[in-house]
Amino acid sequence: MKQKPTLKVIARELDVSVSTVSKALRDSKEIGEKTKERVKAFAKLYNYRPNNIALSLKNKKTKTLGVIIPEIVHHFFTTVISGIEKFANEQGYNVIVGLSNESFDKEVINLDMLANGSIDGFILSVAKETLSKQDFHHIAETIDQGIPIVMFDRVIDEIPCDKVIVDDVATSKKAVQQLINSGCKKIGIISTMDYVSVGKLRTRGYLEALNHNDIEVDFNAILKIDDKFHAATEHEALEKQIEIYFESNPEVDGIFAVNEIYAITAMKIARKLGKSIPEDIQFIGFTDGVLSQHAYPPLTTVSQHGFEMGEEAARLLIERLEKQDEETESYQTVVVNTEIVERETTK
Amino acid sequence: MKQKPTLKVIARELDVSVSTVSKALRDSKEIGEKTKERVKAFAKLYNYRPNNIALSLKNKKTKTLGVIIPEIVHHFFTTVISGIEKFANEQGYNVIVGLSNESFDKEVINLDMLANGSIDGFILSVAKETLSKQDFHHIAETIDQGIPIVMFDRVIDEIPCDKVIVDDVATSKKAVQQLINSGCKKIGIISTMDYVSVGKLRTRGYLEALNHNDIEVDFNAILKIDDKFHAATEHEALEKQIEIYFESNPEVDGIFAVNEIYAITAMKIARKLGKSIPEDIQFIGFTDGVLSQHAYPPLTTVSQHGFEMGEEAARLLIERLEKQDEETESYQTVVVNTEIVERETTK
């Protein structure tokens, strides 16, 4: 087992001082040519790499980003992570991920564990429980300690920081409009509870589209799923809620769902109820992912461009980190554009 | 902006020495009761937390695990990460993820970036390109430097280290047997190229099942997809290959696919060709994920229990880390059991 050499052992071996070695490796002009050669040759031979931890301690920056998301088994979030990773790596940063599992406590713990010097800044999508409790002290405190945070997707208006979002209301409006244009007479929405910011905004877009077309709003056609912070484990409950919904709304011929799972589950129930897609009922989902692509029939969705969102978030964070001392420019919120990818659940 | 206090500022403020503060906080019996009280109160008031980086430097361990996977937008891998995260967090470890994107170079870079003190050990699933090049020097060198590695799923036999796998051949054999039991007369397999260890092993299981039932092997019914290291971007190519396959194998009435995507894509093509599932043709996939659950019809698959694999991998790694000095017990490879979850693509 070859131990990693340190400056100290190189210095001892070459009979020079530690500082000489350090300077030689950084090609300082203080050091003579032959010594530089000697040191570099030795370093290469023994595959010397500076110890990152020591550097972090010295520089007071770790060159790593903390990403905290509600869950990782979720196509949208992984796409975002990919974008973050790519950008971060290009800039020489690492990414450390924390999972909140939609839980307030785990979010607090994660923030806390990493805020002790392990990372330079956070990229965060807020847990549902946090959203519903409206308790944001941990986030505010982190920022107050000088650790920058960038929020994406699920965002908190009251907290001043950089944000990366999608224009949820405009996009939803556009999606519903498309349903209308395709001939739907009675359009329903399957959304989340209002404390989830995006659910609320997408519902607003839905309402705006109806109003804009002078269609009367039927509040029975608005289904707000209460999934107790964790969709994965409660799938039967979800199906049940949707089934009841369809039974009490037999005349809907268009569904706008705020995420893939809701859309696909609704399609399944609709099929079970004997409706054919898209002839009897059309569907548009939000958040384009593998599920939509491979659904039967392939689902028309609005793509949020998660990869791009990740890149943007990483860019915002790293830019802020690198010019920390310069003028503290005010916070930005970048809106990444969306796109409806038409597949076979719309006419 | 409140800066995090250090031992030094607490010491100065309270007019004691740094060591006293450190000991007081760790409740050392060397320190008098009233001093302890004073220090603790002050620390709590200013929300003191020891700086992780300094600790890492001192202890020569970072309490973080490096996880390197081929891609993150993939249900199986994210499930594994969840398992790793859970176990690691319970033991006070953090997880830093690196993406190889199935590329050899990125795998090397990732290993390199993190091996410089940033992490205590690796959990790794090998990139396809690495597998096909058969160049494992980076992995061997990392281990040689004293950094333990645990491999999972895609594993390299030649490298001695802890491993977490699934009994690919036995499981595949079982899956194919099930197809046989359900009345399939001509069973095909859609696999990967042989350099992907799991593809090879699963194909072997398929062959064993046929032999065991005295069914003659038709090598034309074995399709090996060559997806040039990146399935996501080449979906049409995949469809094309499968379509050609079906046309030259019209009589197959059962398909065993080594992953979800292959299975679902094959189902789509089969449907397009007018076959009905499972009446005309049955399907079993490998790697149970959201896609299988929500496919139409819901796909029968073998579940690899990714979460459990992640937990096991983390356990192996952390155990090795914590008893580093004790007897260097030999490497383990744990085989997590699999399970066929029957849905609607089999009779």
Place this chain on the structure above:
DNA sequence: AGTTGCCACTAAAACGTTTTCGTGTTGACA
């Protein structure tokens, strides 16, 4: 009174870097 032992605390080293400030040797120049 002198020794011993304990108590409560401090000094300093160590982890691996980078960087500031010296410092001794050389050569050139007046």
Place this chain on the structure above:
DNA sequence: TGTCAACACGAAAACGTTTTAGTGGCAACT
């Protein structure tokens, strides 16, 4: 010959901890 700059290098501090090895004072014991 004496002065100065340039050169090539070293010592030490600093980042924030923990830990080992003291240290001074006091009480108890002989």
